[in-house]
Amino acid sequence: MPGGVDDPAAPSGGNNYDRRVCRDLPQVGWQVRENTVAxxxxxxxxxxxxxLAAILDDTADGGIVLLDGLVACGVPEVIVPEAERLRLAVLVHLPLADETGLAPDRAAALDLAERSTLQAVAAVVATSEWAAGRLVEHHGLAPSRVHVAAPGADIAPLAPGTANAASSDAPRLLCVASVTPRKGQHQLVQALSTVAHLPWTCVCVGGLDQDPDYVAGLRELIGAYGLDDRVHLVGPRTGAALNASYAGADLLVLASHAETYGMAVTEALARGVPVLATAVGGVPEAVGRGPDGSVPGLLVPPDDPAALAAALRRWLSEPGERHRSKVIARRRRTALAGWEATSRSLARALEQLRQETREAA
Structure with a gap:
């Protein structure tokens, strides 16, 4: 089974997901041949x-091919002609038109291309129940062809945050997201400006090269609010550096305008770090609930800096709220599904394709 991955060198949630399932699918009975296309x-x-066309052409008739949606959805002229000969499955991390900052005509063209691709392929895999439902409704897909394989989480050591630091240390906020309009860091900075009288620092981890104009504007906004010494854009981090960022955090903050799931949420919860996030898309699924039904953090409406500011003010100014959210996050940590569950969900979708191929033979 070949797999199409967009850029395995880039530290993003989608790429981490792709690399993980390519690694783990053999453990649940699938042979994987990974192909990358620059x-x-x-x-x-x-x-x-x-x-991309050459990779598909090189695949034997009836072969099962899993493609990343970023690669497949924008090129129906390549994908659709192969959809009859091959058993194609497309993994949609984010619908193409949901990326913010797109010109209306470009968003419409990408949306139409994605619809053509997804209507032609044998299976579509979404990363949350919310995303699956939206794809079915928006693109007119048969529900039986749309599957869910939510990202897993690796349970990590509990993050100490500032609990063992000097009592004068300010709470540490962490945002893990590429610095783009869709991730809403400008609204996070606006909200933080309203609680500047309270102690805190905020580190924003994420790529800075996708939208340089947005990054430049964000730096100007940080300076305009006088937050240069409190809000830090540190670029992408992976491995030990990213682990250290989570370990030092007291709260994950995510102000996204669109998310199909939100892997940073479960990465934080896997370390017992509570979450403050906008309730968009699949984020509430990622946040989940503790064993007693409590929410391990705070969810606020998107595009509402005032609500985000109020939630930050409450968390920062009330020690009881900080303690409560940490306790619930640590309970949620033990209930998170691992990556094995992701691979098994994906394997079930692929097995359905294999069974359909046998029946058609």
Whole structure:
């Protein structure tokens, strides 16, 4: 089973998911041959399109191919002609038109291309129940062809945060997200400006190269509010550096405008770090509930800096709220599903394709 992955060198949730399932699917009975295709996806140049077409052409009739949606959804002219010969499955991390900052005509063109692709392939895999339902409704897909394989989480050591630090240390806020309009860091900074009288620091971990203009504007906003010494854009982190960021955090903050799931949420909860996030898309599924039904953090409406500011003010100013959220997050930590569950969900979707192929033979 070949798999299409967009950029395995980039530290993003989608790429982490792709690499993890490529690694784990053999453990649940699938042989995987991974293919990477360089290009400016989802709108690549001729060479990238030709490279993807060659990979598909090289696959035997009836072969099962799992493609990342960023690669597949924007090029129906490559995917649709192969949909009859091959058993194609597309993994949709984020619908193409949901990326913020797109010109209306480009968003409409990407949405139409994605619909053509998803309506043609044999199976679609979404990363949350919310995302699956939206794809069915928005693109007119048969529910039986849309499957859910939510990202897993690796339970990590409990994050000490500032609990063992000097009593004068301010609470540490952490945002893990690429610095783009969709992730809403500008609204986070606006909200933080309203609680500048309270002690806190905030580290924003995430790529800075996707939208340089947005990053420049965000830096100006931070400076305008006088928060240069409190809000830090540190770029992408992986491995030990990312683990250290989580270990030092007291609260994960996520102000996204669109998320199909929100892997940073479960990565924080896997360390017992509570969450303050906008209740968009699949984020409430990622946050989940503790064994007693309590929510391990705070969820606020999107595009509402005032609500975000009020939640921050409550968490920062009330020690009891900080303690309560940490206790619930640590309970949620033990109930998180691992990556094995992700691979098994994905394997069930692929097995359905294999069974349909046998029945058609």
């Amino acid at each position: 290009g400016d996806w989802p709108q690549p140049g001729p060479e990238a399109r030709a490279a």
